[in-house]
Amino acid sequence: MNGRTFLSKLDDEEKIIKSKADAYNKLVQTDDNRLNEDVRTDINAVIGEVNLLLRGKLKQFRGLCERNVEKSNANEPIPLDSDLEGFWDITYPLIDKVKEKFAKLDQRKAKQWAPIEEYDPHDVNNRPRVVDDRLKQLQPQQNKSSKIPTTKASNDDLKKLIQERRKAAANTTNQNHDVEIFVAHK
Template identity: 80%
Template sequence: MSSSAVARNGQEFLAVLDNEEKTIKSKADGYNKLLQTDDNHLNEDVRCDINAVIGEVNLLLRGKLKQFRGLCQANVSKSTTSAGEPTPLDSDLEGFWDITYPLIDKVKVKFTKLDDRKAMQWASIEDEYDPNDVNNRPRIIDERLKQLQPHQNKSKPSTAKTANDDLKKLIQERRKAAANLSNSANQNHDVEIFVTQK
């Protein structure tokens, strides 16, 4: 779906874009309606998951897809873009679409997962770890850190504390040295007067 042998022009991409936007908007609207009509049957986790995907759709529509639509329209009208850049070539559109389509596809996959959960009365589904999904990374890293933490605490209990103490000592020593320097400057305030003979 992302690329083809023959480069598509702006008109063809506008048709593809309309279709993709219609699909994800329709899904987002359906789930939005579900959130508003549901009488507290959905738990907070499910609501958060639904809102996250709807938010992703809205960001896409207002961001990358809006930008891509502008490029396609500039390609069709053979005019400069709204940013004043030259008319995008068909190959430019292909390149932009290759970057943009995976974002659409990812949202569609998330809607499919929501559909699956809905069919199972919102039972939790164990996801396989996707290293490319930024949203999955923190949880996995957190789990790994929790496993490592006891070992770190036992082996190096005071590394941060020691560094902090060393820094405090250094600051105190510098302050003492500055105070001593200031005191010695104040004590040695003998004035010598030189008089030149005429």
């Protein structure tokens, strides 16, 4: 593909995301009481992302495509078709991501702006935990009687003991450098 082909693709994609951004911008400007602050924030975030994309990567890509088509600018190197393909491979996922966000906004709009529960199977932190019976057998059994109850009084006693030992250690010069370990009483 050459610069003309990419300029045509770029024009098409820009029209799509610009029209969506304009439509949602008009919606935010209305006094629709169903649009709470969270919804307005989500819409404005996507519109902002579109504006950044249009003024940043897409503008840069358009310049590269135009230089490829003109091939007359002697001051700067002329981007090759393969350069444009590489840049498009980097840029198009950004366009696609914005389009996905608009699709999610469309879904919320269709559901009267109710939040949509999302589940990403690729997000390790967002997967539901499935504990197999075999895994349960491997997990250590917790014995409630083995837990050491800690009360405020025992913690206060331990803190007092530690303070006393620190004061004693500060007052005396301990040449042996013995190590003492303090353990809470059972």
